[in-house]
Amino acid sequence: MDTLSRDLLASLEAEQEASIAFLQALLRAPSPNPPGDTRAAAALLIEALTKAGLEPKLFSPQPEMPNIVAHFDGARPGRHLVLNGHIDVFPVAAHEWSRDPWGGEIAEGRIYGRGACDMKGGLASLLLAFLHLHRHRDKLAGRVTFTAVSDEETFGPWGARWMFEHQRELMMGDCLLSGEPSSPQCVRFGEKSPYWVAITVRTKGGHGAYTHSSASATKIAARIATALEEVRGLEVRAPDNVVAMFRDPAIARQIDEGCGAGHAAVIPEITLNIGRMSGGLKMNVLPSECRIEADVRLPIGLSREAVRAEVARIVARFPEATLEEISPPEDVPNWSDPDGEMMGILRRTVQELGRPAPVPVITLGGTDTRLWRYHGVPAYVYGPSPASMGAADENIALDDFLHILRTHTLAAARYLTNGKA
Missing domain, CATH: 3.30.70.360 (Alpha-Beta Plaits)
Incomplete structure (x- = not known):
């Protein structure tokens, strides 16, 4: 492992408690959609970006649904990596919860709260990775853009879709990395x-x-x-290279372990x-x-x-x-190359961090990553387990959160140094 990777891991290790505290604060800022008011949670992101010396841009086609964009450039020309997450979360039936859904409570190695896995855990990881990379920008090439959008849970008419319609140049890049739920055992490269x-x-x-x-x-x-x-x-006519892997029993088993029993079998159906x-x-x-x-x-x-x-x-x-x-007419099944560069970087990085290499997966639910794919940008998702997504007592394992943060940070650095970090 080279010097930059070691330096990044050392700073991540030193700031573990602060990283967990930031996720707690994000979970304690309610942003259920409906109604979709994300201002309190967005304020935490803006504060963190501003404190780091960055100048985030705010776009609010609906006043209560802000979208945030921030970027920085490395020391030399290179590729453009976009990090994307959404701020809104599912609504809550509070009577079904055994814990405060907006409490960010930590118990037995897990942190609880609405959005813990979908997707404030992934969003916090991407924001923190962005800030760590910013500190080491003199060792990076190209540009990194951080985007945090509202209204994802309702197809994004005031979030990512609005941004692509009105601020497309700010959203585009050479590759997109998202922290939506995938499980640490899988990398999402496409979706139904x-x-x-x-x-x-x-x-x-x-x-x-x-x-x-x-x-x-x-x-x-x-x-x-x-x-x-x-x-x-x-009749379904999927390209052989896209679905053949799901017929491999070992891959199917890992997908089911990460995404839930039966997931692999339903992918082509x-x-x-x-x-x-x-x-x-x-x-x-x-x-x-x-x-x-x-x-x-x-x-x-x-x-x-x-x-x-x-x-x-x-x-x-x-x-x-x-x-x-009812659904937007432009939404269609979408995928990026399952053998693409970012897929390889993510898999190698996870292995180097001591976990099994995640397998490529097509997921059953939709994400904003489809919008980048529609515009020809390769988009990949690495995030927490979806096991409690949308459920009462939604949570994420702290070990998984910290692992995902390490993975996002190192994978992004390696992409921005042509895989040499």
Whole structure:
């Protein structure tokens, strides 16, 4: 290990308590979305950047949803690495928690709080890595940009998507590194995309005893929900080099250990979730309206057009139903090269830090990294375990947080020194 890597690890080691304290402070600044107010958490990021002598730029298309961009240049020309995380988190059902969801409590080697793994743990790691790299900028080439956005949990109309539409030049780079949940055993290089639809069934309705007088909107909706399973029969034509690895039992086993049992098997599959079905007024009233909200996840190798056509064909069999698309039309399955340079740097770095090399993985949920991929920028994700993501008592192991921070810092330095750090 060379001098720069040793120096970075030494400073990370010396500041472990301060790093954990920063994550605690971030967890104690509520930023649930909805409603999406991230100002308190964003203020902590801005304070840390400003204290380090940086000049962050603030973009707030919605006053309560700020987006932050900061950058610095190395000592000589080189490549441009972008670090990205989101500030907003899932909302909280406080009665389900055994701990304060905004407390940042530490117990038995874990830190608890909404956003601990999705993604304030990863966000804190990227911010701290950025600051450590800034101190050693005289040894780096190129540019590093730190971006922290709001509104990721609702597809980012006021966050990353807005930034790409209005401040694209600030978001672009040669490579993107994110700290979204991946598990320390995996590096995300691609993701499925959601195709969300709402189907509304309307009938005449009437008295519940007069079932002969009108069709039931809820019964029709139930038949539609069952018929939608037909989308799972569509043909998926994924590139062999993208999915072949998931057929390797050893890789599949590591993916399941990191991301949850069954994850590897579902990667190439189309999935359907009927997230909500609501209709009817009361037990003895024949329902005149029912709404279905369905989440179809598209694997790599399946086009949105094919799914759209199939869903439309199914719904057309039910003249009482109308179809509405909810998800952004530009979102499609996306991936970067699973053998790309940053993938190799991350895998080697993790090994050198004493853990098994993480395996490449396509994940089931979406992230803002898709926006960089759409613009031709390779994007990779290395972050904490998703095991408690969105759940009550969400948490991250402190050892994992510190490991991820070390990995982000060294991997970024190696990318900015052409892999020689």
